[in-house]
Amino acid sequence: MLAVRNFHVFRGDRHVLRGVSFDLAAGCCLQVTGVNGAGKTTLLRALCGLVDVEEGSLLWRGAAIERSASAFHAELGYLGHDAPLKADLTGRENVRYAVGLRRPLAAATVVRGLERVGAGAFADRPVRSLSAGQRRRIAFAALWLCGVPLWILDEPNTNLDTQGQALVAGLIEEQLAAGGLVVAAVHQELDLPPGRRVDLVIPGGR
Amino acid sequence: MDWTWFHRLASPPHVYRIAGTLTPWFAWPAGLLIVAALYGGLVLAPPDYQQGDGFRIIYVHAPSAWLSLMIYSTMATAAAIGLIWRMKVAHAAAASCAAVGAWFTVVSLVTGMLWGKPMWGTYWVWDPRLTAQLILLFLYLGYMGLRAGIEDTARADKASAVLAIVGIVNVPIIRFSVEWWNSIHQAPSVMKMDRPSMPADMLVPLLMMLVGFTLYFVAVLLVRLRAEILRRERASSWVREAATA
Amino acid sequence: MNPPPAGRASWATAGRLVLERDLRLAFRRSGQLVQPLAFFAVITLLFPLALTPELARLREVAPGVLWIAALLSSLLALEFLFRDDAHDGTLEQFVLSGQSLTLLLFAKTVAHWMLTGLPLAVMAPVVGVALGVPLQALPGILAALALGTVTLSLVGAIGAGLTLGVKRGGVLLSLLTLPLAVPILVFGARATELAIKGADYAGPMYLLAALAVLGLTLAPLAAAAAVRIGLE
Numbered sequence: 001m002l003a004v005r006n007f008h009v010f011r012g013d014r015h016v017l018r019g020v021s022f023d024l025a026a027g028c029c030l031q032v033t034g035v036n037g038a039g040k041t042t043l044l045r046a047l048c049g050l051v052d053v054e055e056g057s058l059l060w061r062g063a064a065i066e067r068s069a070s071a072f073h074a075e076l077g078y079l080g081h082d083a084p085l086k087a088d089l090t091g092r093e094n095v096r097y098a099v100g101l102r103r104p105l106a107a108a109t110v111v112r113g114l115e116r117v118g119a120g121a122f123a124d125r126p127v128r129s130l131s132a133g134q135r136r137r138i139a140f141a142a143l144w145l146c147g148v149p150l151w152i153l154d155e156p157n158t159n160l161d162t163q164g165q166a167l168v169a170g171l172i173e174e175q176l177a178a179g180g181l182v183v184a185a186v187h188q189e190l191d192l193p194p195g196r197r198v199d200l201v202i203p204g205g206r
Numbered sequence: 207m208d209w210t211w212f213h214r215l216a217s218p219p220h221v222y223r224i225a226g227t228l229t230p231w232f233a234w235p236a237g238l239l240i241v242a243a244l245y246g247g248l249v250l251a252p253p254d255y256q257q258g259d260g261f262r263i264i265y266v267h268a269p270s271a272w273l274s275l276m277i278y279s280t281m282a283t284a285a286a287i288g289l290i291w292r293m294k295v296a297h298a299a300a301a302s303c304a305a306v307g308a309w310f311t312v313v314s315l316v317t318g319m320l321w322g323k324p325m326w327g328t329y330w331v332w333d334p335r336l337t338a339q340l341i342l343l344f345l346y347l348g349y350m351g352l353r354a355g356i357e358d359t360a361r362a363d364k365a366s367a368v369l370a371i372v373g374i375v376n377v378p379i380i381r382f383s384v385e386w387w388n389s390i391h392q393a394p395s396v397m398k399m400d401r402p403s404m405p406a407d408m409l410v411p412l413l414m415m416l417v418g419f420t421l422y423f424v425a426v427l428l429v430r431l432r433a434e435i436l437r438r439e440r441a442s443s444w445v446r447e448a449a450t451a
Numbered sequence: 452m453n454p455p456p457a458g459r460a461s462w463a464t465a466g467r468l469v470l471e472r473d474l475r476l477a478f479r480r481s482g483q484l485v486q487p488l489a490f491f492a493v494i495t496l497l498f499p500l501a502l503t504p505e506l507a508r509l510r511e512v513a514p515g516v517l518w519i520a521a522l523l524s525s526l527l528a529l530e531f532l533f534r535d536d537a538h539d540g541t542l543e544q545f546v547l548s549g550q551s552l553t554l555l556l557f558a559k560t561v562a563h564w565m566l567t568g569l570p571l572a573v574m575a576p577v578v579g580v581a582l583g584v585p586l587q588a589l590p591g592i593l594a595a596l597a598l599g600t601v602t603l604s605l606v607g608a609i610g611a612g613l614t615l616g617v618k619r620g621g622v623l624l625s626l627l628t629l630p631l632a633v634p635i636l637v638f639g640a641r642a643t644e645l646a647i648k649g650a651d652y653a654g655p656m657y658l659l660a661a662l663a664v665l666g667l668t669l670a671p672l673a674a675a676a677a678v679r680i681g682l683e
Contacts, residue, residue, distance in 0.1 A: 012358050013441055048547055051683055052360065074459060074549025084540030088479040089472075097472045101465045101548040101555070103458065344630040351626055355617035364680040365613050369627065372609055372673050376631050379662070383634035386658075390641065 001026045002150065002181055007056035009039070009046050016042050019056075022200050026149075029172060029182040031190055034202035040185035041081065043202065044152050047183060048078050060150075074102065076150040081158070083139035087128035091119055091138040094127060098142045105145070113145040114138070117167060132159035137167070144171060151175055153184040218435050219444045221295045225428040225435075232425035239418030246411030254408075260324045263317050265412060269419035270314035271335070274342060275377070277307030277423060281349075282374035285367035295431075297363035298438060300370060301353065302430035306423060308346035315339050334388035338381050345373045359438060465550045466558040473562035483531075487524040487567050488574055494520040495578045506583030513582040514643035518636055520578075521571050521596055522603065526628060528567045529607040530614075530621045532559065533678060537615050542682055553675040560608045560671065568600025584647055591646025598659045599639035605663075605670035606631050612674045615681025634662055 002024040009017040016039040024030050032040050045051040047058065049069070058065045065072045085094045095110050114123045117137040127135060136159050143151065156172070157165050169191055172182050176196050184190060190197065247265040254261040281303035288296035318336050319329040330336070352369055356362035404412075439445045477484050498516045499509055509516075536542045536559075545555045575596050576589035584592065610628040614620030638658040645652035 010360070012360070048543075050543060050546065070549045070551065073547045076547065078543070078547050080540055080543065082540055084544045086472075086476060086539065086541065088476055093472075093475070097468055098544060100468045101460060101545070101550055103460050104464070105460075341630050341633055344626065348623070348627040348630065351623050352613060352617070355614070355620065355623050358616075358683075361616055361680060361683055365616065365677065368609070368673055368677050368680065369613055372631065375669065376634075379634050379665075380630070383637040383658075387637045387641070 001061060002183075003059040004047070005057045005059070007043070007046060007058075008054045009042055009051060010054055011042060011051075017046065017202070020200070020202065021056075022198065024181055024183070024198060026179045026181060027176050028196055028198055029176055029184060029190065029192055030198045030200055031192075032183065032185040032200050032202065033187070033189075034204075038202040038204055040202060041154055044078070044080075044154050044183065044185055047152055048076065049073070050078075075148050076152060077143045077146045077148045078152045079139055079143050079156065080154050083132075083135040085127045085135055085138060088126060090126055091123040091130070091134075091141075094138060095123075095142045095145065099145045102146055102148075109145065113141040116144055117141045117171075118163075133161055133164055136160055137164060140168065140171060149180045151180065151182045151184075153182065155186060156184055157186070157188065216293050216295045218295055218298075218439050218442075222432055222435050225432050229425055229428045229432075232421045232428065236418050236421035236425055239414050239421065243411045243414035243418055246407075246414065251408045251411055252405070257325070260321065263321045265415050267314055267317035267321060268412060269415045270310045270317060271339060272416060273419055273423055274307055274311040274314055274339065276420065277303050277310060278342065278345070278370075278377065279374060280427075281307060282370040285370040289364060289367040289371075294363075294438070295435070297367065298434040299427070299431050300367065301363070302427055302434050304346060304350050304353070306426055306430070308343060308350065310423075311339055311343045311346060315343065332388070332391075334384045337388075338384045341380055341384070342377070345377070349373065459549070462550060462554055465548070466554050469545075469555050469558035470562050473559055474565065477562070477566050484566060487528045488570055490527055491520050491524040491571055491574065492578060494523060495582065499582070510583035510585075510647060513579060513584050513647060514640040516582060517575055517579060517592065517596070517643060518599075518640045521575065521600065522629070522632060522636060524571060525567050525600060525603050526607065526625050528563065529604075529611050529628070530624055532563050532608060532611040533615055533681070534611075537678075537682065542678060546679065546682065551675075552679065553671045556608065556612075556674050556678060557671040560604050560674070563608070564601055564604040568604055569597060571600060572596035585649070587649065588643075588646040591652050592643050595639050595642040595646065595652070595656065595659065598656065598663055599635045602635050602659070602662045602666040603632055605666035605674075606635075608674040609670055609677055612677030612681055615678065616683075635659070638662065 004020060004022050007017050007020040008015070020043060022030060032043060034040050042051060046053050049065075049072075060072050060075070084098070085091075086097075089097070091114065092110060095113060096105060096107075099105050099110070099113075111120070111123075114120050117140045119134065119137045119141055122130060122134055123138070127138070130138070140156075151172075156168050160168060172184070172190065173192070175182055176192075243265065248262055251262070253259050281300045284296045284300040284303065287293055288300060315336065318333075318339065322331055322333070322336075323329050349366055349369055353362045353366045356365055436445060495516055498512065502512065503509065533542060533556075536545075546552055548555070572593050575592050576584075579589060579592050580586070607624075607628050610624050610631075613627060614624045617623055638655045642652040642655035642659060645655065
């Protein structure tokens, strides 16, 4: 469903990605590994169209995607290294504004999302008073509520306790079981059934 | 449509070679025209019936003012080409334009002030042309400041390209607003270059000077473009081969 | 347990949400909200101290004072228009939302105008009285500033987007934006001057409106392009 052909990306003078290619079928997770500085984050951002790709192509549902194609963006959810939350707003408000841009959203639906990630207890506190792990959970609530088929996750387990990691693993498994796709950059391997996992190792780190 | 010819034409080594070949074809005529026009303007042309010999500064002032605008448009066009077709050489050309354009703007301002001293008895009058040139200088400075402020070359290219395009849309509006402002406040405007009555022996050297300055700009642009290409491509194999050859 | 399925949000909803979000954020930090206004008041206060307390003479320079003070205090707030959102990843989510980035940034610009330009315009008559402006000129001053600051916010949004990738971009932002703001200053100050003299100020107001229309059509596109580049 998602295919990348021969991606070349430069950051300044540095040739970071040298011809990355992969295919990902529905219901599969691409696990991206590599040492620090190898270009994992760059690859994820290039998939989103946030970074200029010098050469190569991206195919989604068999069609080539131009950069900043909003139809493709409407089908993907990206969760970067830091949770994209406003510190002055509560978790509930953050979810409402972030997800509301993408789909009609009832207040009850927001509650469902926050409860799904175990954030119900602290949903009405300003995000600035929350721990990094709690913020991460709220970001996952927003991602989950988007209901998009493609998730792009940069180190999804960062800052999460054991319970939180189990929660993320559960969310990813559900996403795959529903026929969705996940691209995740990780340091520790994800615990997934072998048929659902595709590995991509980015060499180097210069 | 096949665009490969277009991209090969715009490849840095190719442009580098072509620019090197073309430079003398612009530099020599520029030099000859400027020398001839200086002789025509400073020696052959008669003194102005009103301004005496003071008017002769027009032979530097007018071509500089013309170039300052011409270079800004060139810069914006190159930047737009770079942005739309993602052509790195066009961005390099836009980058090479900025300092030259800013310099000609300064020259036009300084010569305008020197001209103003005998005309108005003071170096600075809020004449609409001078004011517009001053704002143009700030547009150039903003462009160069933005380039200098962004470390990554590719990003600096694109951001400054957007600024150049916004600037070129604004230049006519700024000129109009300054003319309008001046017409209300009725400051004296002595500097009318578009007098149709200029005799031929004054006009011909001026036109030669305009062409000479323009050719000079093209030659300087080509030299600067070559330097800019070398700086940007310093890591690539063709530059290393050229350096060791 | 899968998330409830749903369609796409309309562009109008998306724009309204961004506007609402920015207004709510601003009111959570109301201290920062009054800063441009206080700055505006301080600058106008400096002029009588530097020039003369005579109202008759202040009245003559009042248009210039009001417009330059408005320009500078509007610039002060512009620096933060996109910076926080770029920093915490909100702008990236805007780009990836599937909605038009131009629209979302336009909504942010409207919020910025409602939080700076509009309050400045409302406050200007009060300051104007302190500068010896006659009462019948106050509606004209308010209208000219309200209209002029719209264009100023739009042009400033381009500068704010362009300086996203620049460390300590505040001074550069002013250098980029002020020359582009010259026509606004010229027409706006002229409208204010005519209003103070009790003359018909419709002419420069039409020119200000023309600038606003041009800004509304072109500036959001340029701002979106600038932000996209700044996020790379």
